[in-house]
Amino acid sequence: MTTTDLQDGSRMTPRPRVTVEPRVDPAHDPMDVHPDGKPHSMEVRNVFKSFGSFDVLKGLNLNFQDDAITTVLGPSGTGKSVLIKHLVGLLEPDDGEVLIFGQDLWKIPTAERYEIRQKMGVLFQDGALFGSxxxxxxxxxxxxxxxxxxxxxxxxxxxxxxxxxxxxxxxxxxxxxxxxxxxxxxxxxxxxxxDPKIVFFDEPDSGLDPVRTSLLNDLILEMHAEHKGTYLLVTHDIRTARKVSDYVGVIWKGQVVHYSKAEEAFNSDIPFVRQFLAGESAGPLGMD
Ligand SMILES: Nc1ncnc2c1ncn2[C@@H]1O[C@H](COP(=O)(O)OP(=O)(O)OP(=O)(O)O)[C@@H](O)[C@H]1O
Ligand SMILES: [Mg+2]
Incomplete structure (x- = not known):
């Protein structure tokens, strides 16, 4: 490691760069097959997406468990909202497949895609209500x-x-x-x-105080218990993730680097996952 002499006479030793290999718990491989042989309600297979020269999703795989609440976590700008937009059919992947109820959203006629979309509910960050x-x-x-x-x-x-x-x-x-x-x-x-079979929540807790966040989380759990369905929730709030998740996926650098049952994710020994789920500043994840 080299040490740089700075103009003010001090010296700076750069932090070592740590690379983390994507690792997925083999017991919950997102590419696995549904136990009864039926397709999962939602599957993302090797999806790539770039905006100009900026690569956002880089071969993302995720099989969502039916009738479960899956939380997807990951640093800002890592592609969580872009993932939701792919699943809702608002963005088309550059490569790979987005399968809803076993159908590739981009290989079916537009009318069918719209029909599938009606089986989905989306809670956008600000509620996205019509003001009028x-x-x-x-x-x-x-x-x-x-x-x-x-x-x-x-x-x-x-x-x-x-x-x-x-x-x-x-x-x-x-x-x-x-x-x-x-x-x-x-x-x-x-x-x-x-009565959607699939519901997406993009940061339902943003802008809410801790008590209202907690109440909203209770509501999510109650509604899920009542109506079932496959829920995907994106959040930065670890307490929300701990409270509502059946499964946790962690996205980093355009890929799913961890996917498992929630309690396993929170006990993970993968440095990045540990750092992220514990909200610690020390670890492989820096401001860049
Ligand atoms: N339509 C678009 N055109 C160009 N770039 C885009 C577009 N949509 C998203 N991006 C870029 O893709 C990256 C991922 O964006 P995304 O909104 O998915 O991040 P995120 O993980 O949801 O972050 P946050 O946690 O801050 O909400 C960002 O760098 C964003 O600027
Ligand atoms: Mg987002």
Whole structure:
């Protein structure tokens, strides 16, 4: 290792560079086959994605366990939101396959892709509500757009979902009249209104205080217990990950470097995974 003499007379010894080999617990190989031989609801196979000369996903593999909550963690800018956009069919991979219910999203006609998308619910970071609609109309929007249901049927479903997320008495409020936590819950109600088989949460806890984060996590667990479904949650909050996850995937440098049951991930001896899940500054991960 070389030591550099700095202009002010001091000397700097660079930190050693540590490389981490991607490692996936063989007991939970994301490329494994579903125990009953059926396809997983969601599979990502060797997906590559670049924006210009910037490579984001570099051969990412992940088989999501059905009816489980999988949390994906990883440093900022590592491609977590890009992964969700691939799974929702908003981004097309440069190479590799994104399979939903066994179908490659980009080998089927566009109309079929849209049909599959209707079986998915997405809770975006800020709830992504329409500012010009009250919480009722926001929640009713997918039903009015994609189904032939009558207004009576829609009212029943929407009020049930709003009740589940504790917003039944706030149905007439507009997004700018409610708190961030309420907007998230309304976004959650809307994400679930079509009875999706797959639900995505992109940083559901961002912008929430610890108590509201904890309450939202309880709600995620309750709704999952009630409605089942394959949930993918992206978060930076280790407490959220500990609380809600059945499985944990860790993405680094465009690949899944760890994927296992949650308790195994939190007991991992892989330096990067340990550092990341413990939120420590010492380890292979630096600011770069
Ligand atoms: N449409 C796009 N065009 C160009 N670059 C993009 C696009 N979408 C994402 N990127 C880049 O891809 C990288 C991964 O972005 P992504 O949003 O997936 O990160 P992330 O892991 O979700 O980060 P964070 O934890 O901060 O939300 C970033 O460097 C981002 O700038
Ligand atoms: Mg993101």
């Amino acid at each position: 609609m009250n919480l009722f109309d926001n929640t009713a929007f997918p039903l009015r757009k994609h189904t032939e249901k009558s207004e009576d049927e829609i009212r029943e479903i929407v009020m049930q979902r709003l009740t589940e997320v504790g917003l039944d008495r706030s149905w007439s409020k507009y997004p700018n009249e409610v708190s961030g936590g309420m907007r998230k819950r309304a976004g959650f109600a809307r994400a679930l209104v079509m």
